[in-house]
Amino acid sequence: MLAAAHEMNEQQFLFLQQLLTDRTGIRFRGRDHLAIKLSRRLRCLGLSDYDRYIALIRREPDELAHAIEAVTTNETFFFRDAIHFSALEQYMGKQFDAKREFKIWSAASSSGEEAYSIAMTVHAWAAARGLPLHTLKITGSDIDRSVLRHAVEGIYHRWQIERTPADYRTFLLRHLEQGGEDFFSIKPHIRSMVRFKRFNLTEPIPFIGTLDVIFCRNVFMYFSQDLRNEIFTGMHRALKPGGLLVMGLCEPLPASLLLGFTSMGHAMYVKTE
Ligand SMILES: C[S@@+](CC[C@H](N)C(=O)[O-])C[C@H]1O[C@@H](n2cnc3c(N)ncnc32)[C@H](O)[C@@H]1O
Incomplete structure (x- = not known):
C-alpha cells in the first residue's frame, strides 16, 4: 500500500x-x-x-x-581497496618532509572510515620512524550531513569493522577502543589527526597548490562527464607539484584528462606540472 x-x-x-x-x-x-x-x-x-x-x-x-x-550512496569501509594505503606509505617515503605540513584530503569521506584509514596509515608510518605527527593534517569532507556527524563521532558497529580486509583487521583494532559489546570508537590519537567539514564537490575547490594527497574515491561514478572534468581540474589545481591523486579503482581517468599527471597504476596519479 x-x-x-x-x-x-x-x-x-x-x-x-x-x-x-x-x-x-x-x-x-x-x-x-x-x-x-x-x-x-x-x-x-x-x-x-x-x-x-x-x-x-x-x-x-x-x-x-x-x-x-x-x-547519496554512503557505502564505505576501513581500508577499502587496500592497495591505495600501501601506495600512500610508499609515497610518504618519497615526499614526506618533517619540516613542513603534509596535507591530505579525503574528498567524499562518507562516515569517516576512509579518512581514519589514512590517518592510521600515516600515523604508523611516521611513528615507526620517530617523526613528528603534528605536521600531518587530514581533512575529510562530504555533502551529506548525517554521515559527517557519524564521522565526527567516530563510533562504529562491529559489522563495520568486520568488513575490513583481513590483512588490516589487527592493525585497525590497535587504533580502536571497544565501548560496549558491539561498538568501537576511534582512539583519540587518530581522532585528533582528522577534521571533518561539509563540502559539496559541485562547488569550486578552495585549495590552491597546498595539498599533498587527495583521495576522491567511489563518487565520480555518480557525476556527469562535464562535472567530473571540472572537479578533476580543481583537484589538479589544489595539489602541490608532485602531489598524489587517488581515484576509485573502478573510476580511472580517461587518457584525455591525464595532461599534467603521470599515471602510477591502480587509479593513482602524480601531478607533474
Ligand atoms: C560511495 S561513498 C564513498 C566513500 C569513500 N570515498 C569510499 O571510497 O569508501 C560516496 C560519498 O560521496 C558523497 N557525495 C555524493 N555527492 C557529493 C557531492 N556533490 N559532494 C561531496 N560529496 C558527495 C556521498 O554523500 C557519499 O558519502
Missing part, C-alpha cells in the same frame, strides 16, 4: 531530479531509482505522495538537506 502511495509521476520526477542533480551533481537512472531513494524519507515524514513532499521541500529550506541525505 505504501509503495503505491509513493509512486512518482513524470512531472514530480522532473522537478525533483533537476533540483537534486543541480545541488549534488548526482545523476539518477530514472524515475524508479529516485522514487526508491526518496520513499523512505516520505515514510519517515508520514507523507502519502510526492506533491505533498514537493510542497514541503519548497517551503522548508532544511528539507533539501534531508533529501540530499536520502539520495
Whole structure:
C-alpha cells in the first residue's frame, strides 16, 4: 500500500531530479531509482505522495538537506581497496618532509572510515620512524550531513569493522577502543589527526597548490562527464607539484584528462606540472 502511495509521476520526477542533480551533481537512472531513494524519507515524514513532499521541500529550506541525505550512496569501509594505503606509505617515503605540513584530503569521506584509514596509515608510518605527527593534517569532507556527524563521532558497529580486509583487521583494532559489546570508537590519537567539514564537490575547490594527497574515491561514478572534468581540474589545481591523486579503482581517468599527471597504476596519479 505504501509503495503505491509513493509512486512518482513524470512531472514530480522532473522537478525533483533537476533540483537534486543541480545541488549534488548526482545523476539518477530514472524515475524508479529516485522514487526508491526518496520513499523512505516520505515514510519517515508520514507523507502519502510526492506533491505533498514537493510542497514541503519548497517551503522548508532544511528539507533539501534531508533529501540530499536520502539520495547519496554512503557505502564505505576501513581500508577499502587496500592497495591505495600501501601506495600512500610508499609515497610518504618519497615526499614526506618533517619540516613542513603534509596535507591530505579525503574528498567524499562518507562516515569517516576512509579518512581514519589514512590517518592510521600515516600515523604508523611516521611513528615507526620517530617523526613528528603534528605536521600531518587530514581533512575529510562530504555533502551529506548525517554521515559527517557519524564521522565526527567516530563510533562504529562491529559489522563495520568486520568488513575490513583481513590483512588490516589487527592493525585497525590497535587504533580502536571497544565501548560496549558491539561498538568501537576511534582512539583519540587518530581522532585528533582528522577534521571533518561539509563540502559539496559541485562547488569550486578552495585549495590552491597546498595539498599533498587527495583521495576522491567511489563518487565520480555518480557525476556527469562535464562535472567530473571540472572537479578533476580543481583537484589538479589544489595539489602541490608532485602531489598524489587517488581515484576509485573502478573510476580511472580517461587518457584525455591525464595532461599534467603521470599515471602510477591502480587509479593513482602524480601531478607533474
Ligand atoms: C560511495 S561513498 C564513498 C566513500 C569513500 N570515498 C569510499 O571510497 O569508501 C560516496 C560519498 O560521496 C558523497 N557525495 C555524493 N555527492 C557529493 C557531492 N556533490 N559532494 C561531496 N560529496 C558527495 C556521498 O554523500 C557519499 O558519502
